[in-house]
């Protein structure tokens with residue numbers, strides 16, 4: 001199909017609300033701009049209101065609706081209910097032909113539910129990721145499973161993700177293997193990256209050391225696991241004077257307060273604010289080792305050729321482990337200590353990790369997703385616009 005046809009659609013509504021969602025939908029939005037017959041409406045739930053501003057410039061366009069769903073200390077149920085309620089009038093007004101959500105956040109689940117309850121078809125970017133354990137990660141594994149069973153179009157990053165969906169009874173004709181748009185986003189950001197002043201200060205201070213970059217924020221690690229991981233890393237850096245730890249701190253108070261309590265005033269440890277995407281990628285490029293419980297970082301390290309210790313007991317992204325760039329460090333208590341204590345083994349693994357073709361996608365992933373949406377819309381009869 002060409003980039004343009006005579007059909008004018010009611011459009012695509014793209015719903016996102018967190019840092020990783022913006023990183024991943026931005027290149028898809030750019031690709032969709034090339035289809036002059038597809039109107040795109042972008043809705044931010046602002047689930048991560050504090051983190052989002054630094055990521056809005058990844059979009060080549062403005063957000064059409066910015067909701068305000070966060071309030072301090074609210075439960076997941078309260079957030080979900082509030083987001084569905086806030087999205088409903090926007091969907092009713094815009095009457096899109098297709099609602100798009102990405103990944104596994106509460107915003108994605110709310111977008112899927114709000115759209116389905118108005119009878120609008122749903123497309124899911126990053127479909128088919130599974131750990132098989134509903135509590136790991138929590139609530140993301142549950143969110144993904146529920147979204148899959150509401151979606152009409154599934155953009156699966158890898159063949160493995162496609163197979164998971166088929167195993168759950170999703171019709172193969174509704175799945176397109178597209179790659180993950182994070183790879184498109186990463187390559188765009190690397191092309192435009194300029195040196196961040198905030199980072200230069202950190203690099204100057206830690207010059208000549210082996211920088212270890214830590215990010216941590218998963219809900220299921222809050223408490224004992226987070227505490228233990230931070231103490232282990234602190235002890236490691238103090239034991240090895242050639243290393244330094246750089247921590248862009250997640251603003252979630254559960255994380256920030258614990259990180260500050262355990263790591264502040266520690267020699268060769270830099271606690272910094274979260275970075276914009278291009279700066280964060282520069283930091284990873286300069287890292288000796290990455291330690292993280294993030295999903296997106298598991299996808300990025302293959303392109304950047306960095307070794308990653310994954311602070312989780314299971315992962316929905318085994319492709320990174322199989323490719324040799326990542327190792328699980330949380331399958332059992334004490335595993336992180338054990339991996340770090342094997343200093344010679346760690347050094348030789350870190351040295352062996354090089355940039356490889358990314359197992360999660362390529363520069364064209366976002367383009368394939370935009371094409372899948374266009375094909376889906378072209379195959380649909382124009383929906384009758386009934387107010388449900």
Ligand SMILES: CC(=O)N[C@@H]1[C@@H](OP(=O)(O)OP(=O)(O)OC[C@H]2O[C@@H](n3ccc(=O)[nH]c3=O)[C@H](O)[C@@H]2O)O[C@H](CO)[C@@H](O)[C@@H]1O
Pocket residue numbers: 018019020021023102103104105108126137140215217248273274275276277278280281293294295296297300
């Ligand atoms: C269970 C799970 O794995 N769920 C994931 C979750 O996202 P996540 O775990 O990947 O989230 P974070 O770790 O917060 O973000 C990571 C991104 O942020 C960049 N970064 C980081 C620090 C910084 O200072 N500056 C930055 O720019 C970094 O390079 C990376 O791209 O939801 C997503 C959306 O649905 C899902 O796709 C995804 O499955």
